[in-house]
Amino acid sequence: MTPLSPATFERLAVVSTATVTTQLMARGLRNTFLHGLTPLNPGRARMVGEAFTLRCIPSREDLDVLSVFQDYDHPQRKAVESVGPGQVLVVDARGRTRAASLGHILATRLLRRGAAGVVTDGAVRDSAGFAALDLPSFAAGASATTNLAQHHAVDMQVPIGCAEVPVYPGDIMIGDADGVVCVPRHLADEVAADAVEQERLEEFVLDRIDAGAPLRGTYPPDADTLREYRTR
Numbered sequence: 694m695t696p697l698s699p700a701t702f703e704r705l706a707v708v709s710t711a712t713v714t715t716q717l718m719a720r721g722l723r724n725t726f727l728h729g730l731t732p733l734n735p736g737r738a739r740m741v742g743e744a745f746t747l748r749c750i751p752s753r754e755d756l757d758v759l760s761v762f763q764d765y766d767h768p769q770r771k772a773v774e775s776v777g778p779g780q781v782l783v784v785d786a787r788g789r790t791r792a793a794s795l796g797h798i799l800a801t802r803l804l805r806r807g808a809a810g811v812v813t814d815g816a817v818r819d820s821a822g823f824a825a826l827d828l829p830s831f832a833a834g835a836s837a838t839t840n841l842a843q844h845h846a847v848d849m850q851v852p853i854g855c856a857e858v859p860v861y862p863g864d865i866m867i868g869d870a871d872g873v874v875c876v877p878r879h880l881a882d883e884v885a886a887d888a889v890e891q892e893r894l895e896e897f898v899l900d901r902i903d904a905g906a907p908l909r910g911t912y913p914p915d916a917d918t919l920r921e922y923r924t925r
Contacts, residue, residue, distance in 0.1 A: 694743070694863045696779075697881060704885035705741045705867055710874045712888045712895075713867055719887075720880065727856035727873040729788075730814060733823040733830040740829035740868030742781040742809025744860050744875070746853045747772045749786050749794070749815075749844040757841040768846035773799050775849065778807030781866040785853035786815025790834040792843035797822030804828040812866060812873050814856040815844065831873050897922045 697705075705713075710726065717725045732738035747769070761767055773795075776782050782803055786794045797819035800811055810829035816836035817823055823830045833856070840846075850862045858875050860866075865876040876884055894914070901911050901918070911918055 694878070697743075697865070701882050701885045702741060704889045705865065705876075705881070706739065708867075708885070708888040708892055710867055710869050710871045712891050713874050713876060713884060716884045716888050716891065717874070717876065717880070720884075722877070724858055725874050725876070727812065727814065727831070727858050727875065729833050729856055730812065730831040730872050731833075732868065732870060732872075733817065733820060733832055734826060734828075735870055737827060737829050738831075738868055738870050740781065740810040740831075740866065740873070742779050742866055743878070744783045744862055744864045744866050745772070745776045745780040746850055746860055746862050747782060747784045747846060748848040748851055748853045749784065749840075749846050751787075752792075752841055752843055752845045757845055759839075759841065761841070768849065769795065769799070769840065772846065772849040773802050774806075776803055776806055776808050779809050781810040781812055782808060783853065783855050783860050783866060784811075784813035784815060785855050785860075786813050786833075786844055788814045788833065788856065789843050790816040790836055792816065792838040793818035793836045793840050794832070794844060795840065797826065800826055800828055800830060810866065810868060812855065812868070829868050831868055894922060897925070 784794045794813040794815040812831045816834040817832045820835040863878045
């Protein structure tokens with residue numbers, strides 16, 4: 694895929710997920726925020742990168758045994774070794790948190806490969822390690838149990854559902870303290886430009902409200918407020 698332009702990347706790196714969801718809703722997209730996922734290392738929650746997807750199905754006792762991890766081409770391990778610089782590993786764990794999706798060692802490997810982050814609608818193990826890791830990480834919870842108890846990784850770089858949001862390979866994942874939003878790849882440029890402008894206007898409006906202005910005429914801004922904003 695054609696890389697994001699530097700301008701688009703820089704814009705998406707500073708706007709909030711709240712602003713991005715508003716821009717997507719203006720384009721008719723209501724189901725883009727991955728509800729229920731929280732940052733595991735809040736001080737490193739800012740994330741922008743293209744989605745690299747991993748799909749899991751329920752595990753089966755005769756297949757998902759500890760010995761499968763001796764295979765370096767195990768789908769979970771192969772996915773980690775396939776994620777490229779600037780990509781975000783997005784795991785479809787079906788919203789199940791009884792067992793972890795991955796742990797600190799695999800996340801560290803993602804960091805060293807230059808990944809931009811990791812997102813799962815399941816759980817992680819070694820949560821203390823994630824808290825100290827310099828990699829934006831988002832999950833629905835923590836579990837000490839290895840993934841084999843509940844998850845069987847079957848596919849990568851296919852469309853998935855993560856936290857009930859459709860995520861396609863190459864979509865743009867944006868994260869901050871509120872969580873994660875998925876931006877369809879083809880909308881990234883226009884969403885980025887309009888999101889920056891929205892936040893500039895909202896900063897102006899916030900200053901007015903903080904100075905004592907009433908909501909009427911200010912939020913949303915009427916013609917006079919918009920004129921003042923454009924000529925300031």
